[in-house]
Amino acid sequence: MGGVTSSIAAKFAFFPPNPPSYSVVSDESCSGKLCIPEVPRRENVDVLKLRTQRGNEIVALYVKHPKASASMVYSHGNAADLGQMFEFFVELSLRLRVNLMGYDYSGYGQSAGKGLLEAASLSHKGLCTSYPPLTPLVGLHWPSECNTYADIDAVYKCVKEQYGVKDEQLILYGQSVGSGPTVDLASRTPNLRAVVLHGPILSGLRVLYPVKRTHWFDIYKNVDKINMVNCPVLVIHGTADEVVDCSHGKQLYELCKEKYEPLWVNGGGHCNLESYPVYIKHLKKFVLGLGKSKPATNGSRKTPLVSDTQKPAESGASNTLNLPFDLPEIPRNSLDSQLDKMKSNKPEKSRMSKDCVERFRRRKISVW
Template sequence: MLSGCTVSSLAARFAFFPPEPATYAVRKDEACGGGGRLVASGVPRDAAVDVLLVDTRKGSKVVAFYLRNPAARLTVLYSHGNAADLGQLYDLFVQLKVNLKVNLMGYDYSGYGASTGKPSEENTYADIEAVYQCLETEYGISQEDLILYGQSVGSGPTLHLASRLPRLRGVVLHSAILSGLRVVCHVNFTFCFDIYKNVKKIKKVKSPVLVIHGTDDDVVNWSHGNELWKLAREPYDPLWIKGGGHCNLELYPDFIRHLSKFIREMENITTKTRLKKIRQSLQPAPKKVHHRASTGTTTTFTTNCCCRIRVRKPSCRCPGCNLSCGCCSGLMSCFSSRLFKCSTCFSSCSCRGCFKCPTCFSFSCSCCRSCLKCPTFKCCCCGSCRDEQ
């Protein structure tokens, strides 16, 4: 029998398909005026594009492209799908930067493109964490101004990071997966050897989530996107592209239109509004207070009692306890919390059914009856009513 770790490593071999050879290479620009900055061969040269090598906690060096837009208010951190690298995605990045009016950071996973290391689930988590730290330290971009974008297998590292950033501006899941095993098997359980358990991590994301999926996706079934949208804590209006496949959704006009709408709405959400929503989601729902009334041996509940007193089940020695409230004319039971002392005779009341009138705030006493001021209350022991005020 194979152990969980062995099965997990086998699953990783089938999950990652880096393009071979890579469609680009990274080198230092030693030409006059280059200053030794990194450039990528195989992609157009652009002064608004930074080529970076980012060190990860797993020891890899991942390549990242940062595309600047002077009109941008938000930044998109893009995690691409399988069998692709930055060289193939460069033109798409430029289009997204221009049409969405955002800064865009794209990166290659360990073992993809010119990035070092080997592709694995844990390495992709380390990769996106390192790139996010680079955005913070090198470009001063905080999570409040960041939108995470995950396509296909890129939804794994995207939701991993999103579940750890409570003040994130938003998340986009493009042809996302519920988990690695659910792509190839129709299972309803999460096994220990499964990879990219998005079905669990989506519940921890506190920011708005936009799900985009094609109805004719033959690689990752549409049901994956639909289930992720249902599980999101703050789901945004999804985009189901009729007839869309797995790798061609960008060609549909609704794609950029709906994505632009999402970006604009996220720009208008202030940090104060986001924090307020988070606090409201963490507060427990208020409990309804019911007021109990008793008639003999039958106990009922009433919610329209004007005196707003919550009473207990009668524990008076008199079996025929029948106290009438002058405020709402409803029947109320006796308090049995403790014995009160009469303000006149200073003796403990022998009636265990002493109560406080919500109108005159005085106690009834069966000892001397001199402390009863409200004529609408009766003592459950003697059954007499004090007439004088």
């Protein structure tokens, strides 16, 4: 039952870019080393294909820093893939001085299982008109909660076995829907260096409606797992997030065992926090300070408050990520785009009103 529920929920939670923004080819000039032709070739980036326990083959990138003091596994949001995130990963690795492993979930980019590849083939031949498939038939290979858990487990195994990363050196970073696999792995791994939750969700259902208890059909139940995370946790959330309300981040922060001073970005939305100077400033302070201090006896780390009132940086500002690309666009059928249309016609309603349920019933989903 749980697997079927997860497959149904996947229709509302996952929106992989279609077509994918990149391809993976074998470079014969480099002994068959994998590369992504759509992005600049970098000697410090490994392109990998990993097999998950559910039989899917996922694509991952490992960005190496020559003076890294830690390694990070980054789980992205639900409307991006590695091609769109590539330059951001390279820049983040450089700014934080970490090795960074990014990956695509099963069904995203070039990460696919046998069932998905067959569906794509049929689609190109005109024999399948519902690609991506809308039935649970290929649930093992299409984006789902269970698949993302298997995906991050495969990545975790790779960084430990192939790159020799110890748990004490590993930081897990989860953005939006990526907070689900991040919190799940962190709750099962006791000796991690740290966790970063960026625009996180309490659970899938709670994004749409403020339920007070966890239901069996809910997905990504971070609210029930966060208290099992035994390492410092940094929560970053925009105060003007219209997709995942800031209350999600604040409640998760309160439930953390080992708290680090959170970052509430004043006026920040769901997809633009990286453009605020305070984002990289606070994140860098957290990451670089992890090896220098011990947790307080009450289980919380405290640092001086960082101002969250700064506006997005002007061009050339030193404390912002100067990225040579645009952030991933929000799908046209997302809740975010629906909200924009609604604003032009009538006043915005409360997120916690009945219209949330109606949007859910009409299968209008949010970009988590």
